[in-house]
Amino acid sequence: MATSASQVQRPLAAESGVAQEPSWLSNFANYLRRNPAMIAGILVLLSLVAFEIVGLLSVDIQRARPLSARVLQPPGPGLPFGSDRNGRDLFAAAVAGIPMTFRIGLIAGLLGISIGTVLGFFSAYYGGVVDTVIKTVVDVGLTIPGLMVLIIIATSFRGGLTVEQMALVVAILAWLHPTRTIRAQVLTMKERAYIQVARLSGVSGPRIIFTELMPNLLSYLAAGSVNAVSSAILASIGLEALGLGPMDSPTLGMTVYWVIYFGALINGWWWWWLPPIVLISLLFIGLFLVSLGLDELANPRRRHLV
Amino acid sequence: MLLGYFVRRIGLFFLIVWLAATVNFFLPRISGQNPIEDKLMQQATMGGYQQAGMKEMVAEYSKKFGLDKPLWQQYLTYLGDMARFDFNYSISNYPKTVLEMMREAIPWTIGLLLMTTLLSFLLGTLLGASLAWPGTPQFIKWLFPPLILLHAIPYYLFGMVLTYLFAFQIKIFPIFGGYTAGTIPSLSLSFITDVLVHSILPASAIILVAIGGWALGMRAMMITTEGEDYMVFGEAKGLKGATLFMRYALRNALLPQTTSLALALGHIVSGAVLVETVFAFPGIGTVLYHAIREGDHFLIQGIVFSVIVTLGVATLIMDMIYPVLDPRITYRRA
Numbered sequence: 001m002a003t004s005a006s007q008v009q010r011p012l013a014a015e016s017g018v019a020q021e022p023s024w025l026s027n028f029a030n031y032l033r034r035n036p037a038m039i040a041g042i043l044v045l046l047s048l049v050a051f052e053i054v055g056l057l058s059v060d061i062q063r064a065r066p067l068s069a070r071v072l073q074p075p076g077p078g079l080p081f082g083s084d085r086n087g088r089d090l091f092a093a094a095v096a097g098i099p100m101t102f103r104i105g106l107i108a109g110l111l112g113i114s115i116g117t118v119l120g121f122f123s124a125y126y127g128g129v130v131d132t133v134i135k136t137v138v139d140v141g142l143t144i145p146g147l148m149v150l151i152i153i154a155t156s157f158r159g160g161l162t163v164e165q166m167a168l169v170v171a172i173l174a175w176l177h178p179t180r181t182i183r184a185q186v187l188t189m190k191e192r193a194y195i196q197v198a199r200l201s202g203v204s205g206p207r208i209i210f211t212e213l214m215p216n217l218l219s220y221l222a223a224g225s226v227n228a229v230s231s232a233i234l235a236s237i238g239l240e241a242l243g244l245g246p247m248d249s250p251t252l253g254m255t256v257y258w259v260i261y262f263g264a265l266i267n268g269w270w271w272w273w274l275p276p277i278v279l280i281s282l283l284f285i286g287l288f289l290v291s292l293g294l295d296e297l298a299n300p301r302r303r304h305l306v
Numbered sequence: 307m308l309l310g311y312f313v314r315r316i317g318l319f320f321l322i323v324w325l326a327a328t329v330n331f332f333l334p335r336i337s338g339q340n341p342i343e344d345k346l347m348q349q350a351t352m353g354g355y356q357q358a359g360m361k362e363m364v365a366e367y368s369k370k371f372g373l374d375k376p377l378w379q380q381y382l383t384y385l386g387d388m389a390r391f392d393f394n395y396s397i398s399n400y401p402k403t404v405l406e407m408m409r410e411a412i413p414w415t416i417g418l419l420l421m422t423t424l425l426s427f428l429l430g431t432l433l434g435a436s437l438a439w440p441g442t443p444q445f446i447k448w449l450f451p452p453l454i455l456l457h458a459i460p461y462y463l464f465g466m467v468l469t470y471l472f473a474f475q476i477k478i479f480p481i482f483g484g485y486t487a488g489t490i491p492s493l494s495l496s497f498i499t500d501v502l503v504h505s506i507l508p509a510s511a512i513i514l515v516a517i518g519g520w521a522l523g524m525r526a527m528m529i530t531t532e533g534e535d536y537m538v539f540g541e542a543k544g545l546k547g548a549t550l551f552m553r554y555a556l557r558n559a560l561l562p563q564t565t566s567l568a569l570a571l572g573h574i575v576s577g578a579v580l581v582e583t584v585f586a587f588p589g590i591g592t593v594l595y596h597a598i599r600e601g602d603h604f605l606i607q608g609i610v611f612s613v614i615v616t617l618g619v620a621t622l623i624m625d626m627i628y629p630v631l632d633p634r635i636t637y638r639r640a
Contacts, residue, residue: 288458
C-alpha cells in the first residue's frame with residue numbers, strides 16, 4: 001500500500017539529512033538505494049555497452065557487409081551468431097548495429113527535446129500569439145499518427161537514406177511531445193512566488209528562464225530526454241522494419257527488416273532474429289527503467305509509485 | 307460558449323484533414339519523384355504480365371491528373387478526389403482501386419484491434435486498480451513487474467517470439483495468415499473458428515504487451531485518488547472497504563483511462579501495422595507493408611490519409627463527449 005511505502009522512506013531521508021555534509025557521491029549512492037528502477041536500468045544499459053566493447057575488440061565490423069561469410073550458417077566457431085542469407089556475419093552486424101540504432105535515437109531524441117525545450121519555454125513564458133500558434137501546431141501535430149507521416153516522408157526519400165538522414169526524418173516529429181509537456185510544466189512553474197519576485201525585481205526574461213526556471217526543471221528535462229530518445233528509436237525501428245530505413249546499414253531495425261523479408265521465422269533460422277530482438281528489447285527496457293527512475297527524481301510525489 | 311468550442315474543434319478537424327491531403331500531394335513532388343513514371347518504367351524494363359494493363363493505365367492517369375495542367379489545378383483535382391475518398395488505382399494491383407483493397411483489409415484490422423484494445427484495456431485497468439488495493443492476493447502483484455517490462459518491447463518483436471515458440475517449435479497455432487489458405491471467406495461456423503484460431507497469436511502479442519501500460523496508468527491514478535480528501539472522509543465515515551474501493555476510488559480513477567481508451571481506439575487502424583506484417587494477417591498493415599515494398603505510392607497515400615482521418619474523427623468524437631463523462635471540464639478558450 002502506498003502509505004506504508006512512504007513511511008519506510010521517511011526515516012531513510014531523515015538519516016541522510018542528519019549526516020554531516022554528505023558528499024555528492026554518497027548522496028547519490030543513498031539516492032540510488034531508494035531507486036531500484038534506476039539501478040536496474042543503468043545495469044541493463046551497461047550490459048549492452050559491455051557487449052559492444054567485447055564485440056568491437058573481437059570482430060571486424062566490416063564483416064557486417066554481405067558476402068563476408070558462408071550464407072545461413074548457424075552459430076559455430078568463428079561465427080558466434082551465425083550468418084544470414086546474404087552472407088553477413090550476424091555478430092558483426094549486431095556489434096555494428098547497436099551504435100547506429102543508438103545514434104539515430106540520440107540525434108533525433110536530443111534534437112526533439114532541444115527544440116521542444118526552446119519552444120515550450122518560449123511559448124509558456126511569453127504567452128500571447130506565439131503561444132497560441134505553437135500550442136495549435138502541437139495539438140494538430142499530436143492528433144496525426146506519427147508513424148504514418150514518417151512513412152510518407154520516408155517513401156519520398158526511398159533508397160538513398162543514410163543513418164543521419166534517418167535520424168533527421170524521425171526528428172521531424174520528435175519535438176511535438178516534449179514541447180507540450182515542457183510548456184505545461186513551465187506554465188505551472190511561472191506562477192510560483194519566487195518567479196514573481198524575480199520578475200518584479202526587474203530580472204530579464206531570458207535570465208529568469210535560465211537561472212530560475214531551467215535549474216528547477218533539469219531532472220524533468222533529463223527524464224524527458226530519455227523518453228524522447230526511446231521513442232525516436234521506436235519510430236526508427238518501426239520505419240526500418242517496414243523497409244524504409246538505410247538499406248545498406250546494418251542497424252538493428254534493418255536486421256529485423258531482412259528477417260521479415262526473407263521469412264527467417266518460418267524457415268527456422270532462429271539465430272538470425274534472436275540477437276536483434278534481444279538487443280532491441282534490452283535497449284528499450286533499460287531506457288524505460290532509467291526514465292522511470294528519473295521520473296521519480298523529477299516528481300517526488302510519485303516517489304512511492306516506482 | 308459551448309457552441310463556439312464545438313465550431314473551433316470541428317474546424318481543427320478539417321484543418322488536420324486538409325494538411326494531411328496537402329502534405330500527401332506536395333511531398334512526392336518536392337522530392338522530385340514521379341511515382342507513376344518510376345513504377346511504369348520499372349515494370350516496362352521487367353516486362354512480362356503487367357504489360358497488358360499499362361497502356362490503359364498511362365491513359366487513365368494522364369487524363370485523371372491532367373499532368374499537363376498547371377500545378378494548382380492538379381492540386382484542386384487532388385483535393386476533390388480526397389474529399390470523395392477516391393484514391394485512384396493501386397499501381398501494383400491494377401485495375402483494383404485503392405479503396406477496394408482497403409475495403410477488403412479493414413474488417414480484419416478492426417476485428418483484431420477492437421478485440422485486443424478492449425481486452426487489454428479491461429485486463430490492464432483491473433490489474434492496475436487491484437495493485438492499489440490492500441486486499442489483493444500477492445500473486446497478482448507479482449504479475450505486475452514482468453508485464454511492465456514487456457510493455458517496453460514493441461508488439462511485433464514479441465509477436466515474433468510467440469510465433470517461434472507456439473507455431474514453429476510447438477505447433478499448436480497456425481504460423482501465419484488470417485485463415486487457412488484455400489478456404490473461401492464466409493460466415494460459416496467452421497470459417498469463424500478458423501479465423502479465431504489464426505487470431506490467437508497476434509492477439510496475445512498485442513494484449514500481453516499492452517496490459518502493462520494500462521495497468522501502470524490505472525495504478526498511478528488510483529494512488530492519486532486514494533490521497534484525495536473525500537477518500538479520507540469516506541474512511542472516517544466508516545464506509546466498507548469494498549464500497550470505498552469500487553464507488554469512490556475506482557470510478558474516479560477510471561476517467562483518464564477512458565480518455566486513453568478513446569485515443570487507443572482511434573489508433574485501431576494504424577496500431578498494429580507491424581504485428582499484422584509479422585503474422586501476415588490480411589489487414590491494412592500487411593497491405594501497407596506490401597505497398598511500401600512494391601513502391602505503390604497511391605496505395606500508401608490512400609492508407610495514410612484514411613488513417614489520419616480515422617484518428618481525427620476519433621479524437622473529435624472523444625472531445626465532444628468528454629463533457630458528458632466529466633462535468634468538471636469547462637470549455638474555455640485556452
